[in-house]
Amino acid sequence: MxxxxxxxxxxxxxxxxxxxxxxxxxxxxxxxxxxxxxxxxxxxxxxxxxxxxxxxxxxxxxxxxxxxxxxxxxxxxxxxxxxxxxxxxxxxYIDGIDLKKYVDEYGTLSTKMLVKVMEQVCSGFYYLHSLSPAIVYRDLKPANIILCKDGRIKLIDFGIAKRYRTDIDVDKLALGSKGFAAPEQFGDSKGKGLYNTDIRADIYGIGTTMYYLKTSKTYNSVQGSKSLYSFKDYFKTSHKLRKIIKKCTRNNPDLRYQSCIEILCSIKTLHIIGK
Incomplete structure (x- = not known):
């Protein structure tokens, strides 16, 4: 065929x-x-x-x-x-463009557009995370968000999603997209260091995705050992947005937002016109 x-x-x-x-x-x-x-x-x-x-x-x-x-x-x-x-x-069938292509063709998102997109993303994740057992998506990135012509978005590619289980200690495989996935999704070459990833892995992905949509760069490629605040000249956006992204992308899951409702409340303070 x-x-x-x-x-x-x-x-x-x-x-x-x-x-x-x-x-x-x-x-x-x-x-x-x-x-x-x-x-x-x-x-x-x-x-x-x-x-x-x-x-x-x-x-x-x-x-x-x-x-x-x-x-x-x-x-x-x-x-x-x-x-x-x-x-x-x-x-x-979804008639639209993924946000990776959108950024490539039209440039980074204004804060106003970013808010509209991420409010929908957070709403979708809150739904998935509220199921019993929760569904952990594990692969949020701009290429997996389709922007429809009417402004609605769709998440695609659930091939590595999982239902969260409390009866296992670690995930079997290191899965996720480098530059977007949470560090706990990856182990060393022998699989050591893997966690039983939970909804906070998706929260990390929300942060790295927002970073890309505002900069066209993957977060991990510029993060290094420096604070996100070290990139104020490079990452020209509001202090509030930098603060939200930093909290989403803490290496320790306990220091991140603990639910998408928390992120949604913070994002709603970002109704700023323009860049």
Whole structure:
């Protein structure tokens, strides 16, 4: 199934065009030949047969996480199709641009726009974190936030999300995106140093994502051993926003905000026009 454009997948999804490509997945726009609806089909790919089980587990996890969730920032997910060595998630089609591309094309966000985006992100995470058991997303970054034409946002790619469990001591694998993920998501080459990551890993990701959206730089690439306040000339924004980002991104999870409601209350003080 090397070229599936203009072909039908799963007996009902006519592939219209390629709309996205990542490290392990390709996303297509498709039309349901039964009801005429437009969907996104996310096809996982690998050249290593050993990765087949891991990729399938990631897709099944994404399906399990999202199938019963209802929140405006969460995409609807409908089905998992398995065809030979190919796996497809059938998802809601989202017409928009991810915020990594947005920053690349249009520049960093104004504080006013940042507030609108992050209020929605925090609302979505509060919903996920309030479930029983809580869902920890673990992969917040600008590329995983889609900005729709009407200003709404959608979170995508729940492939490494997990349900928080108190009966385990550590995560099995170091997962997350370098430059955005919390330090506790990574261990050394032998896996030592991993934590049983909880909702505070997502809070760290909120901080690093806000930093990128205001600077176009990854937080960890400039943080080093210096305080964020050392970058006032580089990071030209309000003192309040720097303070929020710094509290989100404390290395010790106990020193961060402890819930997204706390961040949301702080963000609501940032209704400032312009940069």
């Amino acid at each position: 090397a070229d599936i454009i203009n072909n039908i997948v799963g007996g009902r999804y006519y592939i219209l065009e390629l709309i996205g490509r990542g490290g392990s997945a390709i996303v297509y726009k498709a039309r349901d030949i039964h009801n005429g609806g437009i969907y996104a089909l996310k096809k996982y790919i690998t050249s290593d047969p050993a990765n087949r089980k891991r990729l399938l587990e990631g897709m099944e996890r994404e399906l399990e996480v999202l199938k019963n969730c209802t929140h405006p920032v969460l995409p609807k997910i409908f089905d998992l199709i398995k065809i030979e060595d190919a796996f497809f998630l059938v998802m809601e």
